Amino acid sequence: MKQIVAAVGMLVVSVLVYAQSPASPDLNTIQNWSNADYILLGEVHDNAAGHALRQEWLKALVTKGHFALAMEQLDRENQALLTVTEQDLLSKANTVNEGQLKELAKAGSFSFKGWQWSFYEPLFKMAVEQNLPLIATNLSQSEMMSLMTGKVKASTLPSEWHSSMTKLMQERVEKGHCNMLPKEMVSPMASAQIERDRSMAEAIVAAHRDTHLPVILVAGNGHLREDLAVPFWLKVLDPKAKVVSIAVMEEGNTDNEPQKAFTSVYYVPAQDRADPCEELKHHRFAMPEHKK
Template sequence: MKTVIFRAGARAALLSSMLALAACGSLLKKEAPPAPVPVADTLPNPQVLLLGEVHDNAQGQRLRVEELRRRLAAGWRPVIVMEQFDRENQDLLTRAARDCADPDCIIRVMEQPRWDWSLYRPVLDLVVSYQLSLVAGNLSPADASRIVRDGIRWSMPPAMVATYLAAPVPADILDGQQKEVQAARCNMLPDMMINGVVNAQVARDIWMAKLIRDQAPRDVVLIAGNAHVRKDIGVPRWLKLADPQLNVRSIGYLEQGGSGYKGTFDLTQTMPAQPRADPCAKFKK
């Protein structure tokens, strides 16, 4: 049995790659399967609507933006919190959302190359058209790396720790997040990195919950990956901890043939899997 020794430089490079996979989708191919029929959500707008995604699935992105467009056309004006922007850039994002006349301007100003912006341009178009407030919901890669090294509490002021981490992170959340981060990395994440990467994901969810609650009394829509909007281990769990009376609704956008998400959303929309190269191929070399 071979033992792999990670040197500091190699370990840092691998960690950077692993963290990037948490926030970025696979490369898209040009062909796309026929569009599925949207699933109607007939309930009134909640205080907080969490809309998930498979990051690189173009059909899922279209279905989600149509769900949001329908609600906005009926008069709803929520704050939009997006995983695709880092919270440390909030001042710049606020100015861009206020001053830019089109979504491409926001994309240029923010310079966030980790994301395929062709998929998120329609959401930003709604932000501009309806003059919605836009909030950055993610941790920067630098902050995520620091959390991997120094723990969840590093990124949080005392008031956040008191609200969300007065008790240890529940074991079922840690277990569920570990399964998520391992699956997203083809079960190739080294054991020595697992706890740190899980901590970074938990910290993202807590920060998203905090930023959502900061918008009260305005309603909020969160645009984020499916793992973040899961009711059992994601943002809804932390919202419930901080404010049990908050009306929260979660919609997962899932690829057909997937598994492991039963009962973890209030509503699910399924669509064909996005044609993509094997994301695990790089680990098999």
């Protein structure tokens, strides 16, 4: 979300912080990442520079060992078809064309309308060329709608989850929609987001145990927060595991995520884009109907 920094002093402090953040980790740092059980690599979804930087990290990581590659952009309910499709590609040829990669993405319900294909095609290509098991982690849109309408009850939260965390998630949902959401939508959407993070964690824990490989997860920065999102659930599900959470933020941090919520933060130039809040002014928000 676009934020206006009013105080010049705050702006100066921000510039100093970004200047101290290296553009990319050194090889020793990447080696340390490769020793983790779960390597969470973030993104601002539409930032080309961030995707390019992360791709360089992935290239470096696969020289250090073999991994499973998990993606927010793939629906977990399609894991079986995704695996079969990937294995079929691996059995046919060492190289694949774009059409085959798109079929692989479709097997995991990749949304070509919602995600920019050019940013994610290299991930699918790397998975096939390096024989990295692809792992789908997200809830489908229908699952999200079922949660929001109460058709499906959300899972019971563990004792480690506090009411303050629910409140924070609700605040993030409101801010993420420019404070334009109807009040009755905030709590259901926050609950669904919590379930998404849990689903991602469950998927990569299962993949780690099934493949006996460390897992790289690519997902939006918000899903990588150690205080609230996937890393929290990893502590619950696999408490002895080593987890690193690496955010890729824009200079100016327009997403307003706190640096302390990640293992490391790296900055890229902000993407030129229209003000999302202006676009949301023309959006009609409404709770989905609960169809019996």
